[in-house]
Amino acid sequence: MPIAKISPSLLSGDFGILAAECKRMVSHGADWLHMDVMDGHFVPNITIGAPVISCLTKHLNAFLDCHMMVSHPEKWVDDFAKAGASLYCFHIEATQDASALIDQIHAAGMKAGVAVKPKTPISTVMELGDKMDMCLVMTVEPGFGGQRFMAECMPKVKELRARYPNLDIEVDGGIAMENIEAAAKAGANVIVAGTSIFKAQDISGTIESFRTFVNTEQALLEAENKK
Numbered sequence: 001m002p003i004a005k006i007s008p009s010l011l012s013g014d015f016g017i018l019a020a021e022c023k024r025m026v027s028h029g030a031d032w033l034h035m036d037v038m039d040g041h042f043v044p045n046i047t048i049g050a051p052v053i054s055c056l057t058k059h060l061n062a063f064l065d066c067h068m069m070v071s072h073p074e075k076w077v078d079d080f081a082k083a084g085a086s087l088y089c090f091h092i093e094a095t096q097d098a099s100a101l102i103d104q105i106h107a108a109g110m111k112a113g114v115a116v117k118p119k120t121p122i123s124t125v126m127e128l129g130d131k132m133d134m135c136l137v138m139t140v141e142p143g144f145g146g147q148r149f150m151a152e153c154m155p156k157v158k159e160l161r162a163r164y165p166n167l168d169i170e171v172d173g174g175i176a177m178e179n180i181e182a183a184a185k186a187g188a189n190v191i192v193a194g195t196s197i198f199k200a201q202d203i204s205g206t207i208e209s210f211r212t213f214v215n216t217e218q219a220l221l222e223a224e225n226k227k
């Protein structure tokens with residue numbers, strides 16, 4: 001059964017003290033750190049690139065979950081691998097040959113993730129389920145933090161989970177206490193959250209609650225599958 005991994009989005013942190021923000025999230029129980037890479041082309045915003053990841057990995061030993069909101073994702077694979085990225089998650093909408101790109105990412109020594117925007121059907125990635133290490137089902141339009149969770153994306157998570165009981169399925173965008181249960185019930189086990197974690201009164205408690213919701217639902221799903 002895929003266990004919960006909570007991946008706070010550093011986009012909600014203070015980029016001026018990024019390494020300290022990463023360490024703070026790890027100290028609160030984060031399993032992964034979600035790094036939002038935006039190129040101002042695939043999405044209307046620019047954030048960070050491989051040089052920043054490379055500086056960060058000198059200060060940290062954490063799993064860096066890199067969400068590549070970029071055009072031509074094949075261009076940055078080697079730079080991110082050298083910089084110390086752990087998982088390279090590209091958008092299916094940004095590539096012509098997802099299968100070859102997954103091979104390229106694996107050859108560079110990283111885990112490969114494939115992301116789908118809210119309006120992209122899940123059928124576009126369904127056949128990659130045995131090849132990719134993770135599927136990211138976006139629950140907001142990529143580009144900015146602090147948007148509203150789109151519950152209408154949950155049937156995509158459900159469909160993917162039904163076909164791939166062991167795949168890491170990540171949800172990203174607007175996840176908070178009021179919708180974590182819906183995401184967990186649909187079958188997501190990797191939880192990205194920016195605003196709801198960074199603005200929480202009790203960050204450790206929020207991370208722990210997300211983890212409990214996910215692990216509880218995964219145990220129920222597993223029991224259901226064994227029937």
Ligand code: DX5
Binds near residue numbers: 173195196
């Ligand atoms: C949006 C990013 C998200 C975002 C999540 O394009 O991919 O990772 O930072 O932030 P919240 O949780 O605030 O929606």
Ligand code: ZN
Binds near residue numbers: 034035036172192
């Ligand atoms: Zn993201």
